[in-house]
Amino acid sequence: MPAQLPNGDLVRTNLAQLKGQVISDSLVGKLLPNNELVQCQLENGEYRTIFQQNYTVIYSIRTADEIEAMLGL
Numbered sequence: 001m002p003a004q005l006p007n008g009d010l011v012r013t014n015l016a017q018l019k020g021q022v023i024s025d026s027l028v029g030k031l032l033p034n035n036e037l038v039q040c041q042l043e044n045g046e047y048r049t050i051f052q053q054n055y056t057v058i059y060s061i062r063t064a065d066e067i068e069a070m071l072g073l
Contacts, residue, residue, distance in 0.1 A: 027071075046062065
């Protein structure tokens with residue numbers, strides 16, 4: 001599924017989806033039970049998540065262990 005940049009250009013990715021979930025061994029792209037999206041992995045190995053409700057956007061930093069526990073892995 002391609003990602004669209006703010007300027008309209010498309011970036012090809014290798015992400016596959018099934019029932020709205022990313023199929024991958026990576027935690028990036030996973031949707032957590034509280035509708036929090038694992039957005040990216042940071043240089044220190046932790047992950048940034050994003051949650052949006054109306055006009056409020058909340059970013060969080062989580063460890064792989066936290067995310068795996070939330071996903072029941």
